[in-house]
Amino acid sequence: MKKPMTMTQKILASHAGIEYVEAGQLITVNLDLVLGNDVTTPVAIKAFKDANADKVFDKDKVAIVPDHFTPNKDIKSAEHCKCIREFALEKEVTNYFEIGEMGIEHCLIPEKGLAIPGDVIIGADSHTCTYGALGAFSTGVGSTDMGVGMVSGKAWFKVPEAIKFVLKGKPGKWVSGKDVILHIIGMIGVDGALYKSMEYTGEGLKYLSMDDRFTIANMAIEAGAKNGIFPVDEKTLEYIKGRTEKEPRVFEADEDAVYSEVYEIDMSLIKPTVAFPHLPENTRTIDEVGEVKVDQVVIGSCTNGRMEDLRIAASILEGKKVKKGIRLIIFPGTQQIYLQAMEEGLIRKFIEAGGIVSTPTCGPCLGGHMGILAEGERAVATTNRNFVGRMGHPKSEVYLASPAVAAASAIVGKIVSPEEVM
Template sequence: MGMTMTQKILAAHAGLDHVEPGQLIEAKLDLVLGNDITSPVAINEFEKCGADSVFDKSRIALVLDHFTPNKDIKAAEQCRQVRQFASKYDIDNFFDVGRVGIEHALLPEQGIVVPGDCVIGADSHTCTYGALGAFSTGVGSTDMAAGMIAGKTWFKVPSAIRVTLRGKLPEFVSGKDVILHLIGEIGVDGALYQSLEFAGDGVKSLSMDDRLCIANMAIEAGAKNGIFPVDEVTLAYGKNRFRREAVVYEADPDAVYDREVVIELDKLRPTVSFPHLPENTRTIDEVGEVKIDQAVIGSCTNGRMEDLRMAASILKGRKVADGVRCIIIPGTQQIYLDAIREGLAETFILAGAIFSMPTCGPCLGGHMGVLGKGERAVSTTNRNFVGRMGHIESEIYLASPAVAAASAVTGYLTDPAKLN
């Protein structure tokens, strides 16, 4: 019986010739990741067990991105603890204010994750790096601590769902619409502890930014990970970027999948996820009249250059509607700088939007855009659970940067094509 991409990566990191779904293995890790919320818990566990060294200071990444610049005293103390740990153990990949970015935008940009890697992170959206052909998944802070000490962890080998992509995306439709469509089709538990393995001729038409967005939200379907094949797009992205040599794994022709889901990309429409679950999707033609108070464009899902360029193309020469707050957040310092150089920042400001430094803030109701009672936001973030962005009686509508920007202009959920 053949193996999927994920199974091959896990087998290689476990030193085995073959693994099967459900098998328990111990695998070596190429990277262990934590942020300012999850790392302090991991550090406490690290110290509690008496550890006095990390397995490899170059294979740990600590990113202060959620509540930074510090929003309150508690956040400041958490970040201080991580800074002290990073200094004590001379962690190579430590990212603080001034050189920080949203972790899942920053690590690919910096070439820290490469194809073929096995990565764990104390953040559920660590599955983002599957876009690069790596196995990456979220874990708890205790597992993060153990990973920093031992450089390995245990996994139950997941079975897989093959997601076959065909055709090419039409105008104003992006990777966000692909993943929202998929979640709407299979549900938030439709891939529970399974690998979503993307394949088909449509993959080559997707940019790396599209793939990163899609892999990022694999967890919203309950998946252990999402993963894309390594192709010309991947290798072009990694040229002069990847810090280590890529290892390319391909699914065997006789790999076994629990099911196949086929998506015709050219038939997709802009898609919106209504409160309070990502699976509650409707196409833009089905949304009706939904008035919004806030639009957020950014996050580890949609804070990359293609996202900002799309938003700018819609906002240019237009104004954010009265009564609407439009918050735009670049994923990294480099993206922030590129947006300034390309004139996107000026476009956003002239349109009446706020252009922030990189932060996760509003995505989890942390800061920089918390919602009040009864308020509605259209957001390019990845979750719309009750109270996710603020008050438990607020509402979040997940959408692409194109839909979010168009909605900011009209004040209602809007098809971006109707603004042209």
């Protein structure tokens, strides 16, 4: 009798060339994509050279995206980018994205059709789990694993246990995928899914757009998960249409698959949610926030820098002004998103409201550049982490929220519900 498997287990088994895998099993799998950025790839290149390799395993299956400190903020970041640029050109890496082509990697990779259903993807960046939104197994690895992956096209994994999240109900007007994942992390904690697969299902999925799903999958690592993954449906297939010539491989969890836990979540009951310093699990609903004045608002990142995010922010900011003394910084996720936002008139709305619009970059999310916080300053951000010193000074504070809450907060100068300004 055939043993039941989760969606993640089926993808891993197919890439390991075996019929069945179970939680805890060690396997070696074939990779569909190996990804790196300007911070992690130089170390991976050293591992690549230490292996005495002369070429990458497949020049179409390696992607290098300089996004963390680019445009280069200092000499060190310029040297990093020079290193990866020379490597990519020498090894004829097809998917190397220079400034002008680049975007925030986890927005750019799906946009370019480089992640599709059924893929196994590793990236030397913890938020590589984003592509689970497309029904792929994708996870972050260390730079050495990336280097080995570039040489061999393989990686080893311990098959993760899975947690099943059954999503029901339709989210309210100002509730987005960001609120859903903050609610979940607040419920299970930052280690609530440690080395597990977060698998989403339920009739509520029909109310989640692809941008919502990217946000939810992106923050799986904030619950300690190995990966987050969504089933493939019409929205998934519509998203990848025209982006790739590769055939998607659709895997479905068996009905009797084994899960370590099962949670049922009624999204109609979720309120806009804010994560207080200094952990993503430290959540409060918008009516519990109290008086939290902010100095800076950041809308963007690999979590919330997509078109839907910018449209929501613009709908709130239109015809209004950012409060005097508040800095509003907006980061479109890719050049294509930037261009579309410009064509839709969103950029004008942001600038007229008193915000600034940056080139696509990770920028302030990791305390990189273009929005560092000083001592004692507070930011509300649509980013994914709010650890001590994450966005600058160790004595600064970061509050995580949705684009709707962030935009409203920029107008008032403190964290508020969008309803307060609409």
